[in-house]
Amino acid sequence: MKYFLYVFLTLFIFTSCGDKAEKKAEENQEAQEESQKRPNIVFIISDDHAYQAISAYGGRLAKVAPTPNIDRIADEGMLFDNALVTNSICGPSRATILTGKYSHKNGFVDNTFGTQFNFSQQTFGELLQQAGYKTGVLGKLHLGGTPTKGFDYIDILPGQGSYYNPLFVNEEGQYQLEGYATDIITDKAIKWMDSVKDDEEPFMLFLGHKSPHRPWQPGPEELGMYEGVEIPEPETLFDDYSGNRDVAALNYMSISEAMKMEQDIKITDKPQAGFNKAQQKMWDSVYGPINEKFKNANLKGDDLTRYKYQRYMRDYLASVAGVDKGVGHVLDYLKEAGLDENTIVIYTSDQGFYLGEHGWFDKRWMYKESLKTPLLVKWPEKVKAGVENKDLVSNLDFAETFLDIAQTDIPEDMQGRSILPILEGNTPSDWREAHYYHYYEHPSEHAVRRHYGITTDTYKLIHFYYDMDVWELYDLKKDPSEMNNIYGKPEYAKVQERLHKKLGELRVKYEDNDSLNQKYIEEYKEKVKKNPLVEYWKLPPEEMQRLYKEYLENQK
Numbered sequence: 001m002k003y004f005l006y007v008f009l010t011l012f013i014f015t016s017c018g019d020k021a022e023k024k025a026e027e028n029q030e031a032q033e034e035s036q037k038r039p040n041i042v043f044i045i046s047d048d049h050a051y052q053a054i055s056a057y058g059g060r061l062a063k064v065a066p067t068p069n070i071d072r073i074a075d076e077g078m079l080f081d082n083a084l085v086t087n088s089i090c091g092p093s094r095a096t097i098l099t100g101k102y103s104h105k106n107g108f109v110d111n112t113f114g115t116q117f118n119f120s121q122q123t124f125g126e127l128l129q130q131a132g133y134k135t136g137v138l139g140k141l142h143l144g145g146t147p148t149k150g151f152d153y154i155d156i157l158p159g160q161g162s163y164y165n166p167l168f169v170n171e172e173g174q175y176q177l178e179g180y181a182t183d184i185i186t187d188k189a190i191k192w193m194d195s196v197k198d199d200e201e202p203f204m205l206f207l208g209h210k211s212p213h214r215p216w217q218p219g220p221e222e223l224g225m226y227e228g229v230e231i232p233e234p235e236t237l238f239d240d241y242s243g244n245r246d247v248a249a250l251n252y253m254s255i256s257e258a259m260k261m262e263q264d265i266k267i268t269d270k271p272q273a274g275f276n277k278a279q280q281k282m283w284d285s286v287y288g289p290i291n292e293k294f295k296n297a298n299l300k301g302d303d304l305t306r307y308k309y310q311r312y313m314r315d316y317l318a319s320v321a322g323v324d325k326g327v328g329h330v331l332d333y334l335k336e337a338g339l340d341e342n343t344i345v346i347y348t349s350d351q352g353f354y355l356g357e358h359g360w361f362d363k364r365w366m367y368k369e370s371l372k373t374p375l376l377v378k379w380p381e382k383v384k385a386g387v388e389n390k391d392l393v394s395n396l397d398f399a400e401t402f403l404d405i406a407q408t409d410i411p412e413d414m415q416g417r418s419i420l421p422i423l424e425g426n427t428p429s430d431w432r433e434a435h436y437y438h439y440y441e442h443p444s445e446h447a448v449r450r451h452y453g454i455t456t457d458t459y460k461l462i463h464f465y466y467d468m469d470v471w472e473l474y475d476l477k478k479d480p481s482e483m484n485n486i487y488g489k490p491e492y493a494k495v496q497e498r499l500h501k502k503l504g505e506l507r508v509k510y511e512d513n514d515s516l517n518q519k520y521i522e523e524y525k526e527k528v529k530k531n532p533l534v535e536y537w538k539l540p541p542e543e544m545q546r547l548y549k550e551y552l553e554n555q556k
Contacts, residue, residue: 038406039379040343041133041204042193042330043398045097046323047090047140047213048363049349051374053320057081060232061355065317069328070376073347077378078387078423084435084455085351085395088363088370090213091115091142092440093350093395098123098143100399100414103438104516108143110441112524113533114551116144122411124399125150128204131408134196139185139208151206153192157181161210163217165274178276180219182211182319186326190333197337204402209326211319214361215263217272218318220279224286225321226314233309236481238302239358244485245472247464253354253362253446255312256305265311267291309356316355344379344405348395357481364448366437366462367482371455383423391427392435392457393419415510433457434499436506440520442466445537450521452512454503461487461499466521473499 055062056074086096087103095108095117103109108117125135126149136153140161146169147154155170166181167174177184189207196203218225241249252258262268266287271280290311299307327347334340352370354360363370373395377383396416403410404418421428438452453462458477464470473487473496486492507513528534533547 037342038133038202039381040193040202040339041402041405042189042207042334042343042345043205043402044207044209044327044330044345044347045094046209046211046320046347046349047142048351048353049212049320049323049374050353050355050369051349051372052355052357052369053212053317053353054374054376056376057374060234061317064229064231065226065320067320067324069324069331070347070374072328072331073345073376073378074386076380076385077345077376077383078389080375080377080389080391080393082390082392082457083348083373083375083394084371084392084437085373086437087439088351088365088437089439089441090350091117091144094141094143094208097395097398098125100124100396100411100416102396102415102436102510102512103440104512104520105413105415105510109520110444110524111142112441112444112527113536114144114527114531119143119145119148119150122413123147123150124402125204125206127403127408127411128406131403131406132201133406134199134201134203135206136192136203137206137208138188138192139181140210140213141206141208155188155192156208157210160213162274163210163215163219164272164279165276166210180322182209182219182322182326185209186329189330193333193339194337197339202406204406207330209323211323212316215266216312216315216319218315219322220282221325222318222321223282225318227286227290229314231310231313231317233306234356236358236483237305237309237356239483241358243483244487245483247449247451247468247470247472248358248365248367250449251360251447253364253448254359255308255356255361256359258446259308259312259361261308265308266315267294305359312361313355341380344377344382346378346398347374347376348398349373350395362446364439364441364444364446366439366451366453366455366460368476368480371437377423379423382420384425387425389422390457391419391422392432392455393422394432394435434502434506436503436510436512438512440524443535450517452507454499454506456499456502459495459499461496461503463503465517 051057052059053061054070055066056071056079085093087093089111091111092103092108095106099106128135129150135151137147137151138155139157141156155168158167158169161181163181165176165178167176189205193205272283334343351363352372353363354369357369394416397419400410400414400416400418401420404420434454434456436454440450442448442450449464450466451462451464460474460476462472471487472485473492474482475486533551536544
């Protein structure tokens with residue numbers, strides 16, 4: 001009897017230990033498989049969001065207008081201090097992101113009226129699909145049409161989109177929703193991610209916000225949030241464009257002259273287009289007293305410029321606050337859904353923007369505030385928390401990075417490089433030392449001339465062409481605000497020679513040249529002949545409205 005009891009106990013113990021070992025092995029295998037699972041990618045791109053308006057970047061606005069949720073990405077990941085764009089304007093930037101190619105390669109060089117992206121060409125979307133990713137594009141895309149391939153989920157704003165009660169376009173057609181665009185887009189993003197989170201395939205979401213694009217209409221929860229707050233002015237608000245910077249003086253994008261009182265500053269008794277009665281009532285409760293006070297102030301000259309700056313910034317920063325809130329909702333959802341550990345979250349903008357620097361709003365120039373875009377990346381498994389990076393990275397690199405993260409091949413015809421090694425703390429020894437830029441849209445409303453050039457960590461060389469032949473050179477260490485053009489100065493002769501050589505090498509590398517410059521100039525002229533709306537700023541309002549109605553009828 002004792003013998004049988006001993007055998008039974010021995011078998012029980014060994015069986016129990018075996019079960020535990022087997023269970024432990026299964027758990028280890030599951031954990032290993034989970035760690036090897038390719039990450040989800042959430043790419044959040046706002047429109048015209050200046051890095052100066054993200055508190056993680058510091059600067060004059062950080063304390064008065066913090067962005068705590070976007071800052072969470074920096075706190076838990078990497079902040080890029082030298083993320084640059086290839087062409088500082090909305091559509092061309094997104095075309096570069098989709099293709100990993102410069103404007104002259106993907107064909108979308110400017111935002112002129114009627115320009116359309118060729119969606120038949122290769123994009124990261126279809127390559128991720130082929131690699132087994134579920135892909136979605138949501139919100140603002142602004143490429144003159146709707147993607148025909150590459151995305152399983154399509155729900156975008158037509159054209160620029162509206163802040164309030166926006167139209168959307170999906171595969172079934174166009175429809176309208178009541179509410180505020182930033183909030184609607186955020187809710188749609190969470191709903192789609194929730195619908196695919198349990199699938200075996202990882203997902204990639206291109207989440208595009210309209211905000212804070214002109215005309216800077218804050219959401220219902222952000223209306224008036226900065227009233228009574230004095231926004232610090234930039235040192236160059238009253239820039240006189242001395243310092244051998246004649247080209248900069250030719251602009252039409254100054255707060256003092258180009259910013260419209262009715263559209264931009266909201267000094268108007270007219271209702272806001274597209275608002276319902278409740279929204280208009282709420283709007284009037286905030287802007288009505290502001291307008292009455294302005295009418296009695298009789299402001300002129302610099303006082304009026306300062307007033308316009310304050311009004312612009314309060315609306316702009318309130319619009320940013322709505323985006324920041326939306327980012328917070330997305331981050332919270334990922335954590336609550338258990339997705340945050342294996343999801344890479346990227347926050348950026350289509351380019352930088354002027355918040356009064358040099359007296360300007362808008363973008364386009366190769367100068368710092370429009371060339372530099374915010375870029376913050378969070379990925380707990382790979383990216384160390386709280387790291388600031390100084391490498392020269394570009395929106396040209398985004399598509400390649402997505403593909404690298406997905407562990408799939410990067411086509412040879414893409415022109416950027418994956419920043420994945422940088423995210424992992426291993427900047428390649430042969431990483432770029434100079435970044436190439438090319439802007440095409442001129443003539444244009446804001447009168448920024450066509451130009452191209454290169455930026456290094458210490459210098460910037462720019463060539464303005466088309467109706468002029470002007471060079472500019474800036475010492476970015478001694479002159480970070482780019483106030484003194486030192487091109488032709490004898491003491492910079494060797495630097496200038498070296499930069500010219502490097503510029504020539506990059507133009508050859510990226511297959512850009514003067515013949516292409518002339519090609520796009522001729523194409524622009526043909527566009528104007530076919531459709532005068534391309535140069536809409538030259539037309540009387542009545543003529544512009546008539547031509548636009550004709551255009552819409554032809555589109556139907």
